[in-house]
């Protein structure tokens with residue numbers, strides 16, 4: 001039997017073809033190296049440019065040359081528990097002002113979220129999550145989570161959160177969910193990201209904690225803060241937005257997730273939680289129990305990155321990249337305005353196009369992630385093959401050698417296609433200025449085409 005005609009192959013092909021027709025087929029990008037000089041990377045999460053830092057590179061090699069154990073780890077943490085791993089936990093507990101017993105390493109942020117959300121919520125509990133929460137939280141909720149209910153609220157919207165919570169407190173099902181939440185016999189977990197990966201916006205942590213305290217006075221409301229895109233970038237020594245807002249150790253924050261794979265240019269993650277929750281996950285979290293622990297090499301690499309955080313290197317780099325973000329957004333908005341390129345073609349960031357809040361001059365209100373939203377104008381909707389986000393991305397790549405990926409549904413909601421810009425501390429002013437130029441140039445072409453009623457064809461990447 002030829003493999004192409006098997007029922008399995010036909011089913012798989014048909015599904016992939018359907019994805020391709022809907023322009024949502026995923027494929028691996030062409031192989032590249034972080035130091036490739038032909039294309040400027042505005043796509044990866046290497047916000048501090050640590051992955052290409054000669055300093056970190058040399059530091060790691062020197063540390064490795066003095067390390068007794070480098071290769072492998074020998075098995076699950078529950079089987080081997082290498083000293084290297086234990087020592088990193090001790091160190092991270094001190095660094096993050098946390099208890100050592102509540103500091104638990106995971107092989108990735110994905111594993112950490114799946115571990116927490118699949119195990120910690122108990123029968124009768126509720127998980128309330130931001131509508132843009134990461135897929136790993138959803139996967140945790142799907143992996144045997146015993147919570148009675150999971151409900152979403154609108155992204156970063158405390159009014160929406162309040163109305164969801166009030167709805168739950170009024171819930172009069174046969175198990176009396178509302179009553180149990182009110183008398184504290186059920187718990188409520190609130191899952192947020194401190195920086196949203198597609199939008200570069202921030203969860204209003206203090207306001208959300210206040211909502212939990214006001215509506216759940218029995219103290220049974222717990223915030224779970226995913227700091228994947230904040231670690232290394234915000235707060236003293238890059239300890240994240242929880243630290244930035246002075247919330248380290250706050251009793252309503254049950255868990256903080258810091259990952260090592262983005263700004264830290266390493267791999268792995270740590271959950272900072274209570275000793276009891278850590279013990280519970282050590283017993284029940286399958287992505288912790290049934291997997292080989294990170295290699296010594298990975299732990300040493302993460303530890304070297306934390307040296308960069310501890311010695312202030314990261315803070316200086318964070319200041320540079322956030323300053324660049326402020327400059328980029330301002331320049332781009334000004335130039336688009338000068339060229340009369342309206343928000344129906346291109347919108348910089350999630351904020352209102354012209355909104356210039358005075359307090360946004362502070363670097364902490366900026367993020368290295370800047371979405372360039374590319375709404376489809378009504379006149380072009382008949383041409384289903386044209387994707388403005390793909391077109392902008394392709395324009396930047398072909399003319400400016402700038403790599404900035406288009407992001408479309410289902411990664412972002414329908415109608416919110418965008419090119420996501422990820423700035424890095426290592427970008428030069430010239431590179432960022434070229435990005436502004438390329439985006440404005442595309443905006444002009446696009447506005448002209450729409451005004452002239454021309455139907456665009458998709459510029460394939």
Ligand SMILES: Cc1ncc(COP(=O)(O)O)c(C=O)c1O
Pocket residue numbers: 108109110111113134136193197226228229259260261268269
């Ligand atoms: C918000 C968020 N949480 C968790 C993860 C998973 O982290 P890791 O890449 O370490 O698995 C990611 C990465 O994509 C993320 O963006």
